[in-house]
Amino acid sequence: MQKLSLRDRIKEARVTAGDSFRGGKLMSSIFRPGSPFRKGYVDSPRNRSYVVMNNVLYHLHPVKVKRHGVRLSYTLCLGGLSFFLFIVLTITGIWLMFYFRPTELAYVDIQALQTDIAFGSLVRNMHRWGAHLMVLVVFLHMSRVFYHGAYKAPREFNWVIGVILLLLTLLLSFTGYLLPWDQLAIWAVTVGGNMAGYTPVIGAQAKFGLFAGLEATTATLLRFYVLHVLFLPFIIVIFMAVHFWRVRKDGGISGPL
Amino acid sequence: MVDIPEHLLQRSAEARAKALGISIEQALAEMKGESDPTVVSKEPEVKIIEETPAPAAETPAPAAETPAPAPAAEVTPVKEEHAAETTEKVAEVAIEKKPAAKAPAPKADTPDEVDFAPEVKVTQRLLTVVKAKPIQKAASEPVDKVNTWPHLMLPEFVSLMAMTAFLILLSAILQAPLLEEANPNVTPNPAKAPWYFLGLQELLSYWDPQIAGVMIPLVLGIAVWMAFPYIDRNPETHPSKRKFAIMFYTFFLAGAGVLTIIGVLFRGPGWNWTYPWIDGIWFDDLLDWIHFE
Known part of the structure; x- marks a missing residue:
């Protein structure tokens, strides 16, 4: 028998250890059968189905999808990216909440965030640009759906939910706009709120409800904060759940054209 | 016997004619009993039948019926013609097999002079005709x-x-704007x-928005926008077959785009028209980008 060099023996030990760990009880308890992270995963049609079926993503994806639907040029991944941006915004948003008080101190907190806190500036930038990007991506997603005629039967109602989701996205972005409490924030929101005041019949009430008064004050700030971090995300998640569920129930991706 | 509707009889006759290689009129006549049944079997089968002992020749009916063509035809999705054919075959097989199984043993004792006519009576009866339809309907x-996995999840x-x-790259390069602290007493121009x-x-x-010349159409616009699938009843999805809808949306998209670009780039103090390359840009969202160094 050939004597192995030290380096080879170390390599062998490492491989064996890795295998026994991957095949061990701990990993088997974490990953369900068919997971590619389990030992002995081989690429087979059966395992390809298992990857989805034994995964939490089964709530989102079916085992099989129409062939034309996976072409990048068909959806441009816009719906998925909208959802992903929402997740990114949730994560960065929760992080920002640790350093923010929706009072007169809001502006100071943002200044401190940008100067004193590690990665504060980066995370704030990600949250802000990500929000702009999400408005854009959701809008593009809607345009894609329209041009494909994907709102037609049986998907009519999902279009309605989609429009509600876009309006909620705009509201989320708009309420977040005020939170830095700088000149840009307060005057943009004042202009936006005044536009809401032009709504026929209920204009004055809408404006008063939005501002928690006649103009943008710290009371408005608190109101927008609660709407932004709790109320609107709560509502939008419910609509998103219905939206995704309906996509599958209405027969998956639309088309082909 | 129950009267069989003419069209079903016709179909049955067609199947029989096809199976036996005779004309449809002939088959029809046979089935109505107006003509003698055709001898089905080929030579070797006829021979066997000739040698067959009495029971087999005299009771052809049970032999033909035992395969139970009727219930089978009712539950299986086989087409009526096929059912008829199958029955025919089964009957043939029954005739073929039964003697074959029994023949060898009694062959020795059976006297040769017992002459059974080679007449093969009708080996089948039309018990029922089941209209051709599948049990299960294909949903789609x-x-x-x-x-x-992996064709969607990997690209995703x-x-x-x-x-x-x-996003990380963008956030590392572009600084989000932060102006002076909010001051309700100082209105920026333009806001x-x-x-x-x-x-x-x-x-x-x-x-003037108070005239509601804009807001009412806007509110109505959102309603129309939401209800669009219920307004557009054209079921076509291909762009060439829904030119109006495509045009409508593109017009809306272009209008919104142009208005937004004007608002972002071409409006300065007092909401007056400005050229971004001459007068600069009044858009604080991209403050850092505008003054990028």
Whole structure:
């Protein structure tokens, strides 16, 4: 028998250890059968189905999808990216909440965030640009759906939910706009709120409800904060759940054209 | 016997004619009993039948009926013609097999002079005719599908990673704006809404909004927009067959785009028209980008 060099023996030990760990009880308890992270995963049609079926993503994806639907040029991944941006915004948003008080101190907190806190500036930038990007991506997603005629039967109602989701996205972005409490924030929101005041019949009430008064004050700030971090995300998640569920129930991706 | 409807009889006759290689009129006549039945079997089968002992020849009916063609035809999705054919075959087989099984043993004892006429009586009866239809109805056409893993999830993952990389890069390069602290007493000129409302703000600057010449159409617009699938009843999805809808949306998109760009780039102090390359840009969202160094 050939004597192995030290380096080879170390390599062998490492491989064996890795295998026994991957095949061990701990990993088997974490990953369900068919997971590619389990030992002995081989690429087979059966395992390809298992990857989805034994995964939490089964709530989102079916085992099989129409062939034309996976072409990048068909959806441009816009719906998925909208959802992903929402997740990114949730994560960065929760992080920002640790350093923010929706009072007169809001502006100071943002200044401190940008100067004193590690990665504060980066995370704030990600949250802000990500929000702009999400408005854009959701809008593009809607345009894609329209041009494909994907709102037609049986998907009519999902279009309605989609429009509600876009309006909620705009509201989320708009309420977040005020939170830095700088000149840009307060005057943009004042202009936006005044536009809401032009709504026929209920204009004055809408404006008063939005501002928690006649103009943008710290009371408005608190109101927008609660709407932004709790109320609107709560509502939008419910609509998103219905939206995704309906996509599958209405027969998956639309088309082909 | 129950009267069989003419069209069913016709179909049955067709099947029989096809199976036996005779004309349809002939088969029809046979089935109605107006003509003698055709001898089905070929030579060897006839021979066997000739040698067959009495029981087999005299009771052809049970032999033909035992395969129970009727219930079988009722539950199986086989077409009526096929059912008839099958019955025919089964009957043939029954005739073929039964003697074959029994023949060898009694063959020795059976006297040769016992002459059974080679007349093969009707080996089948039409008990019932089941209209051709499948048990299960196919819900939909089969679609060309691929596995979600890896064909969808992998590209999805890559695009998420690309988006993350893009966002981090963007955030590292572009600083989000932070002006002086909010001061309700100092109004900036111009005061602009967030960019996605700038098209609306631009539109509102054309008409007095209080006249409700804009807001009512806008509110109605959102309602129409939501109800669009219920208004557009054209079931076609191909762009060439829904030119009006495509035109409508493109017009809306172009209008919103132009108004937003005007609002973002071409409006300065007092909401007056400015050229961004001459007078500069009044858009604080991209403050850091505008003064990029």
